[in-house]
Amino acid sequence: MFDKEKWQEIFSSLKNNKMRTTLTVFGVFWGIFMLIIMLGLGMGFKSMIQEGFGDFATNSLLIWPQQTTKAYKGFPRNRRYMFTNEDVQTIKEKFPEIEFIAPKLRAFGSEGANNATRGTKTGAFSVEGTFPEYNLIDPSKIISGRFVNNVDIKEYKKVAVIGKYVKDVLFDKDENPIGEYIKINGIYFQVVGVLTKGASNISLGSDKDRSIVIPLTTFQKVYNRGNEVGFCAVTAVKEANIAQVQQKINTFLRSRHSIAPDDEQAVGGFNLAKEFKKIFKMITGIGILIWIVGTATLLAGVIGVSNIMLVVVKERTKEIGIQRALGATPFKIMNNIITEAIFLTASSGYMGIVLGVGVIELIKMIANNSGSDNPFFTHAGVNLNVALMALFILVIFGVFAGFIPAKRAISIKPIDALRDE
Amino acid sequence: MIELKGLHKSYITGNNKLHVLKGLDLIIEQGELISVMGSSGSGKSTLLNVLGILDSYDEGYYKLNNTLMNNLTEKKAAHYRNNMIGFVFQSFNLISFKNAMENVALPLYYQGVSRKKRNQIALEYLDRMGLKEWADHMPNELSGGQMQRVAIARSMISKPKVILADEPTGALDSTTSLEVMDLFREINSSGITIIIVTHEKDISEKTDRIIYLKDGIIESEFISKN
Known part of the structure; x- marks a missing residue:
């Protein structure tokens, strides 16, 4: 590796063709630079999406009653019903894969x-009336x-x-609102807590800042809704397949409310897990796309290096002949040319990585200093593993770039x- | 030392077959100083390339130091060239980005000798050529005669059995040519076999034995008066 004769040879050909070397190396530099920039911003994009989800339970499901679409057991179609x-209570007891089920009612x-x-x-x-x-x-x-608790529910507080x-x-x-009374639709309620939207940007129904949450049981009494429930949010335990859980719940609800077993429309549902998965898949897809585009750009640069190495071999044909007459083995000749190709790609690539990371950090710094809370910029970044991975790819590409010219060099007798002039 | 028997060599270029060596027999003993003459196309360069294991042959055999040189891998050939053969070329063929000392040391580099040691040996050889103070100079700072002496030092450094010189004086003036030939005689007296390919009569007359090639076979042979 630290063989002076070898490096002397490498640097002599690079020095003799400064312009050519610079232009060649620029291709690789640019490829890796773009890859790093894209990866860095991709990271920002990913954090932006993930922060948008916040602490929202991703393995969750929403269900609500809709109109029936089929006549069944003497009931006509288009019947309205409520959960x-x-x-x-029964769903909670019957299906162990359910982690939480929270019904909700809203005032019309x-x-x-x-x-x-x-x-x-x-x-x-x-x-809104709901469960803890x-x-x-x-x-x-x-x-x-605090939020609504079980005592509130039990005692219709x-x-x-x-x-x-x-x-x-x-x-x-x-003013401290806690303990104070407000009148909702003419009935006094004691304020026990103040809330705002959580970390998640996902909003189900109304704006949380503009809503009043009361215990579901109290809601049912105050608004005279009996034991009716509007819609339910359900989360499944981690291992459970939420789509299967949805099927089970739907089948159960249909049989309980005398709905035709094949009436898919009667129970409305929204599988959040499915939507989350789609978005995560999209993020992964974008990540893959970045690598494909990045490495393809890089490949173009590396092909440039390979090309120039072919020229170098051609120029050095006579020199290679002399070296072989003096006893250089084909391995030695190949080794020199491949090392030169690796040196070219790795050193230019290294510059690209350093500059790319620098630019990403600069974007981050400017975003932070200007007080931006857009994670696309503030969370942009390249982690060390990715940079090392990129460098590794460069070295592999360098070997490929050198291989064909090296093969060419030793195929010349x-x-x-020696005769080459 | 060198034994050639019924050596044939043809070059195929496209559809043409050029039969260059046509059953050549030659025995060269250890310590000989020999010159090969002949007009262009007589096969003298081809013979030298075969002797130098730079080129293969089609028929017959070639033994160097009692070892058959046939169907060698490139690695093996490189090994033999490095250990048994020294080359001197008409156009010197020094490496342009290495100084005189580094050029001389190159064969030892391929043997894996450490940098310090090989440069030290190279300096000794340059000293014998009277070029010690030129050791740091690059080839383009040397005269033709100096370059050829550097090349000769390079050919000797690995202590080869035989030195093959291809028109070694072709690019030199007559005074320098004679100096180079004296150098060869001196090296030869230390026991190294030297084969010189030339078309200059006064050069060949400085050797002990002259072989004339014509149309791929040995036409005649003389023992020189020296």
Whole structure:
């Protein structure tokens, strides 16, 4: 490796053709530079998507009742029905693969009309009844106080967790809302907590900042909904296949509500896991695409190196002949040429990696300094493994770039090489 | 030392077959100083290439130091060239980016001798050529005669059995040519066989034995008066 004769030879041909060497090397440099930039921004893109998901339970499912589309057991088609508390309870007990099931009910007609008041302050908000488990599936950030709990559910407590915006509307700026009372549709509720949207950008239904959450059981009593439930959020344990869980629940609900077994439309559902998977697949796809495009660009550069090495071999034919007459083995000749190709690709590639990482870090620094919270820029980055991987690919490519010219060099017979003028 | 028997060699270029050596028999003893003469196309360069294991032959056999030189792998051929044969060329064939000392040391590099040691040996050989103070000079800073002396030093450094010289004086003026021939005689007196291919009569007359080639066979042979 640190063989002076060899490096003397390599540098002499590089030095004699500075312009040619520079142009050749630029191809590889540019290829790896682009690859690093794309990988760095790809990383930013990935974090942007992932941060968008936040702590939302990804292995989850939403179901809700819709109209039946088939007549069955004497019932006509287009029948409306609702899920019930008992449905939820039974599903929870019957299917062990379910981690959490959280039913939810929303007040109708809240849009437009003011439904919450406190003293002279009033506003129109979405009112939702739910279970404590809901906050485990689609987590909100609790700013102060607490979320709805099991005692609230059991004892039909008139407590409310209010969104941040609701608090701003109904309370003065430095007032502590916890323990205070607000009137929702004419009934007093005690505020026990303030919430805002969680880490996830996914929003199911209404804006959390503008909603009031009360215990489901209380909701059912206050709004006179009996034991009705609107829609349910379900999460499965990690090992379970959420699509199968959905099928099981649907079959169960159809039989319970006298719905035709083949009436797929009657139970509405949204498989979040499937959607998440699609997005993750897309991210992976983009990642693969980056590597393909990047390595292809790199390959173009490497072919340039290979090409120039062929020229170098041609120029050095006589010299190779002399070396062979003096006793250089074919291996030695090949070794020199391949080393030169590796040296060219690896050194230019190394510069590309360093500059690429530099540019990515610069973007990151500028984004951070300007206070940007866009993860596309602030989380852009190239990790060491990727850089090492790129360097490894370069060396492999270098070997390939040198191989054909080296083969060419030793295929020339020493005598022909010596005659070459 | 060198034994050729019924040696045939043809070159095939496209559809033409050029029969260059046509059953050549030759025996050269250890320590001989011999010259090969002949007009162009007589096969003298081909003979030298076969002797130098730079080229293969078709028929007959070639024994160097009682070893049959046939169907050698490139690696083996490189090994024999390196250990048994020294080359001197008409156009010197020094490596342009190496200085005189490094050029002389090159055969030892292929033997794996350490850099320090081979450069030291190279200096000794340059000293014998009277070129010690030129050791750091690059080939393009040397005169023709100096370059050829560097090349001769290079051919000797691996202590070969035989030195093959292809028109060694072809690019030199007559005074320098004679100096080079004196050098060859001196080297020869130390026991190394030297074969010189030339077409200059006054050069061949400096050798002990002259072989005339014509149309791929030995036409005549003389023992020189020296």
